[in-house]
Each structure stands twice: as C-alpha cells, then as structure tokens.
Amino acid sequence: MGVADFFTTKLDAALGWARKYSIFQYPFVTACCGMEYMATACSHYDVDRFGAGLPRFSPRQADVLFVVGTISHKMAPVLRRVYDQMTEPKWVVAFGVCTCTGGFYDNYATVQGIDTILPVDVYIPGCPPRPESVLDGLMKLQDKIAVGRQRY
Amino acid sequence: MQGPDILARLQERFGAAVLATHAEHGDHTLLVGLGTLLEVLRFCRDDAALQFDMLMDLTAVDYLTYPGREDTPRFEVVYHLYSVPHNHRVRIKAGVEEDAPVVPTAVPLWPIANWLEREVWDMYGLRFAEHPDLRRLLLYEQFEGHPLRKDYPVTRRQPLIGPRN
Numbered sequence: 001m002g003v004a005d006f007f008t009t010k011l012d013a014a015l016g017w018a019r020k021y022s023i024f025q026y027p028f029v030t031a032c033c034g035m036e037y038m039a040t041a042c043s044h045y046d047v048d049r050f051g052a053g054l055p056r057f058s059p060r061q062a063d064v065l066f067v068v069g070t071i072s073h074k075m076a077p078v079l080r081r082v083y084d085q086m087t088e089p090k091w092v093v094a095f096g097v098c099t100c101t102g103g104f105y106d107n108y109a110t111v112q113g114i115d116t117i118l119p120v121d122v123y124i125p126g127c128p129p130r131p132e133s134v135l136d137g138l139m140k141l142q143d144k145i146a147v148g149r150q151r152y
Numbered sequence: 153m154q155g156p157d158i159l160a161r162l163q164e165r166f167g168a169a170v171l172a173t174h175a176e177h178g179d180h181t182l183l184v185g186l187g188t189l190l191e192v193l194r195f196c197r198d199d200a201a202l203q204f205d206m207l208m209d210l211t212a213v214d215y216l217t218y219p220g221r222e223d224t225p226r227f228e229v230v231y232h233l234y235s236v237p238h239n240h241r242v243r244i245k246a247g248v249e250e251d252a253p254v255v256p257t258a259v260p261l262w263p264i265a266n267w268l269e270r271e272v273w274d275m276y277g278l279r280f281a282e283h284p285d286l287r288r289l290l291l292y293e294q295f296e297g298h299p300l301r302k303d304y305p306v307t308r309r310q311p312l313i314g315p316r317n
C-alpha cells in the first residue's frame with residue numbers, strides 16, 4: 001500500500017464516520033406510515049440519537065430520501081423529480097411495505113415498489129413498521145454510509 | 153318522514169315512472185328510468201315534505217358479470233340523498249345502458265355533484281350530459297380506460313414512468 005492509498009482510505013473512513021452521523025433526511029410522506037415516522041422522529045424514540053434529527057424540507061439540502069407511504073402512479077414522476085433534485089451523495093430508504101413492494105395495493109393505481117423508479121438503499125418492511133424496525137433500518141443505512149468509497 | 157312514507161310520496165307523484173322500490177337494511181330505494189331521473193331528483197330536493205338538500209353520495213355499479221342481471225342495463229347510477237331539516241334519507245337508482253352511457257347532470261341541483269360525477273366518469277366511464285367540466289378527478293389524463301369497470305383487466309398497469317407491468 002502506498003502512502004497516497006493510505007491517506008485516501010483514512011480520509012474515506014473519516015468522511016464516512018462524519019456522514020453517518022449527520023443525516024439530513026427529506027421525508028416524502030404520503031400515507032399512514034407517516035404516523036410511525038413521526039413516532040420515530042419525536043422524543044420517545046428520538047431519531048436524533050443517530051444524528052438524523054433534522055429533516056430538510058428541500059431536496060437540495062437533503063442526503064437521505066425517506067419514502068414513507070404508498071406511491072401512486074400519478075405521484076411517481078413527482079417522487080422521481082424530488083430524487084433527481086437531491087445532490088450527491090444521496091441515499092434512499094423505502095419505509096413501509098407499500099414502498100418496498102406495493103404491499104396489498106396490487107392494483108391499477110399503485111407503484112409496485114419504488115425500486116421500479118429509483119434506486120433504494122435500505123428497505124424497512126412493515127405495515128407500518130414499528131419505530132424499532134425503523135431505527136434498525138437507519139442503523140443499517142449508517143453502516144452502509146460508513147463503509148466503502150466516499151464520493152467528494 | 154319514515155322511509156316507507158318517502159317511497160309512497162314519490163310513487164304517488166311519479167306513478168308508473170317508478171320502476172321498483174325496495175328496502176335493504178333500512179335503506180329505502182327507488183328505481184327510476186334515466187329519462188325521469190332528473191325530474192325525480194329535482195322533486196326530492198324542492199318538495200316541502202322531502203327537502204333532500206344534501207347529496208351524500210353519487211356513484212355507479214357495473215353489473216357486467218352479476219348473476220341474475222343479464223337482461224338489465226349494465227350500469228346503475230346511485231344517488232344517496234339526505235335531508236338536514238327532516239333528518240331522513242333515500243336512495244335513487246337508475247339503469248344506464250352500455251351502448252349509451254350518458255346520464256343527465258345533477259350539478260344544477262347540488263354543486264357537489266360536479267366532483268362526484270367526475271369521479272364516476274373517471275372510474276366507470278359514464279358521461280354526464282351538460283356537465284360543466286367533465287375531466288378525470290383522481291387518475292391522470294394519460295390513463296386509458298376506466299378501472300372500476302368489470303372488464304378492466306385486473307393486472308393492467310399504466311405507469312407514467314418506470315417499467316410497464
């Protein structure tokens with residue numbers, strides 16, 4: 001390993017550590033999962049312990065897109081546009097079974113999983129998921145952010 | 153006014169134009185022809201004894217594959233009326249043929265009919281004659297067909313972006 005590689009790896013590790021504890025999320029809340037999202041975000045479960053306590057309601061200031069709730073085909077272009085407006089590096093969390101697969105809405109109106117329209121990093125199933133599983137998903141996302149090559 | 157009295161009053165006024173009546177779980181229902189529908193609705197709203205000043209719901213039913221309904225019109229439009237001053241209700245139905253799915257609009261009687269009729273157009277493809285703005289209410293303009301019709305394929309998807317089906 002050369003000296004340059006050594007510094008790049010250490011820089012990646014430092015950046016990953018910093019990024020995993022400064023998640024600025026964009027909550028794209030469309031349905032009942034929003035209640036569990038609020039429960040997770042508020043003081044009882046306190047998502048701020050993981051450094052994700054500040055939702056940004058502008059996609060241009062956000063790192064993580066939380067897609068919370070059923071996405072209809074009519075809504076899909078809006079969601080894609082929000083994702084496209086976010087700046088790199090960015091991650092996507094599919095919150096609830098509707099965003100993962102469409103859930104029990106197997107019908108003409110509903111997108112059968114948001115991974116058909118944008119890349120997803122973490123899937124949190126549940127209808128709706130309990131705050132514990134949301135925090136579990138968030139920690140998995142932190143692991144994913146921390147390891148690997150950082151873009152800067 | 154009790155349900156049977158409402159039906160009796162409408163039968164007295166419209167006679168043979170009332171095709172049938174029934175009461176299911178206490179919901180008193182009147183079946184009329186499409187030609188007299190608007191007249192019946194107007195009478196329901198304006199008659200002093202009835203005063204149905206609120207259109208609770210306007211929807212439709214597709215009887216395409218319904219057992220025992222092979223010889224009747226494919227669609228039915230359903231009006232649920234409520235009277236605030238009298239606290240009573242009635243349901244009015246009218247059959248709509250598949251080859252001429254046009255219903256007179258109730259927008260001049262109750263303004264809420266505007267959106268309800270747009271929803272029925274969106275989901276069942278029934279047109280409302282002289283509706284001021286008959287566009288889809290819930291689905292997008294690019295959507296083809298009417299999803300609550302029984303012959304709409306249950307697996308057919310029409311995404312705006314992303315893979316088809």
